[in-house]
Amino acid sequence: MKQVVQNYKSGELALLDVPVPGCKPGGVLVRTAYSLISTGTELMKVSEAGMSMLGKARSRPDQVAKVVQSVAVNGVPATYRKVMGKLDSYTPLGYSLCGVVEQVGAGIDDVKVGDLVACAGNEHALHAELNWVPKNLYAPVPDGLAPRDAAFGTVGSIALQGVRQGESRLGEVALVVGLGLIGQLVVQLLAASGVRVVGADPDPVRCELAERLGAAACGDPASADVESAVAELTDGHGVDQVYLAAGGGSNQPVELAARLCRDRGRVVDIGKCRLDLPWNAYYEKELDVRFSRSYGPGRYDPEYELEGRDYPIGYVRWTERRNLACFLDLVARGRVDVAPLISHTAAFEDAVETYRRLKDGDLKAVAVLFRYAEQADGAGAAAEAPSVTVPAVRVGRSPARAAGTPVRLAFVGAGNYASSMLLPHLAGRDGVELSTVVTTTALSAANAQRKFGFAEATTDLDAVLGDASVDAVFVVTRHSSHAELTRKALLAGKAVFVEKPLALTEEELAGVLAAVEESGNDRLQVGFNRRFAPLLRQARKRLGDRTGPASLRYLVNAGRLDQGSWYLRQDTEGSRFAGEGGHFVDTASWLLGADPVSVYAVAASGNEDPLQVVLGYPDGSTATVSYVTTGASGFPKETLDLVADGKVLQLDDFVRTSVYDGRKRWVSSRLPKARDKGQSAELAAFVKAVRTGGPMPVPLESLVATTAATLAVRSSLAAGAPVTLAEAR
16 A cells, blocks of 8 residues: 655655555554645654754754763664664654545444544554554544545644633633634634634735634734734733644744733643743733643543543543544534635645645645545445455465575564664674564554565564465564464464563463474574673673572663653553563573572562562572662663672673672773674574574573563562462463
8 A cells, every 4th residue: 555654864755655554453444535734743744854963953852862861871873773763764644534444443333344434643544545543543424524524633623622721711702823724723613612713824815714714803913903903802901812823933922922812811832833931921911821732632642542441521521532523523514614724635646746845835735635536536435345355374384494595584563672673683694584574554564674675564464474484483562462472473383583571471471382382383582682792791701600609689770761651551561570671580590500490579669669689599599680760860771790709790781891800800801882782693593593493592491481580570579478480380
């Protein structure tokens, strides 16, 4: 299928061929009839992409701060790869469309195949022929409402949420600053509510349009016209509300709001304009400044948007979805008219040229629609349910690999870790062929195919598992899916490399082992890469064999996660330690040369932060893992000390290692160019094992023991006592 994409590094716009998205549970697959260009938000994004790297940095200081922090933790080379990987990727455009339901996922009962729906979301309502949309981000289109008009649903919801934040009342007077697409809709919604509206915009054409759509008066904010109109309509008191629907770097909108708003009035920011509030003016009138967050309550809440958990109407009357449905109803009943806002309708095939004309100013527009030829004329009136052709699954045992033939690898998942830490070490490697990349979103698969040279990109996992030519499958998805995907790949006879964790529960671990037993396939490697780090291997060799028990201390200064990170979704993705702790358990076990036999965990107030985990080993050795998220950001992430037989091994965040032996001290001979945590060596060992049929880099028994020990932390915390792993398994 086709999708509009942009490379944020180069600014390139393209109509790209990408795989058809799968229809996951909790949502529907929608074939687009019309999608709407947001001439404000999208053109700002397109313009930013055309800036120099310095210009991009100046426009996004928040991202620059994250880069600086990443340099402190991961070093310059790793951060550079990560940043360039993100920049040099295709990103989607669009967030408002109308289309026909083509497939219905499990758990959906409010729409059926063939229904017309309006869809929202900058990850789900994209300029693409097909989109998967979760339940709370679509709404059925009322009978009689044209698909073209229903495509305004998302931007209409943004305007509606802004009006709700202003708490307008019948008979009041409002000022709308900025009469672009959102501003024009705000004018109509206020007028429909019995509010008299004054508009402000330097474009006389937009002012005239707003007056035709219900504004009492409009004018250039730099002239006296707007101030005169406000004085006349309010008897000199000032407007009750000001809605800032403008963009750009000028501070004029907030200054105008302070001048024309009444005492204790409300100022609502809907757009993205400069907000250097003149303190005296806002203080003297005690103005109430409010922000309107996108489409309404539920926005940016993954449980609402992705998992379909609605807010009770008695507590949250107007959610994202209810705002969307409300706006569609207003348009269907003629209370809002979007037709005069449509400046241009372009064929979807001309999308790139349309964006170019908008950016260069050749096309002056309030609203621009893309029309999708196959659906626009007959949307919502199909006599038969449309369908998607799914490739047949090919089942068969993989033939024995001939000497000299490349190892064919498939990736399930191509997120940031896969793209920055794994695929760069595999792309172009002798004896390796990147066969297929599988993702749930079409664009991420297309990005990985373009950047790393995969032969195919798809969203169909079963087709890959049934492909006898694929030798090994990499599972690099979210934690909650690791065990099930690993189980399926093992049953399909594939060698499997799964990123940590292998499992989040004892039941999931048992399921993986059952698949090994059922299939007889134990070709499994978990991404415990630190035991392959060159500096750590060098230091372990220098330390030599032990004769007595050892004491190991591992401090992990994990740091805080950004709000909204999926790592924080403990109900589905497990705790942070369940997801990451296997790294540190495995490293300790490798250094001590044995698997743990007991686990004792202590946490502050039951919050697992800070978390202390004491591992016991058969020879009496102990390892203490201190996992904390409240440490100083500038302190190294991982430091380790191992004491045994009068010797001490130290690790300083994979930058330096030292071994003390009596009066002698050995220090790693040179600082590496970057923190090498062993990914390259681990991947080389895995590929060699697949190619030669030799043993996996880490024995299965050790992988299971590390996973069981990590899971036993939760049991120990609950019991408040040590747990022996024999009992925990």
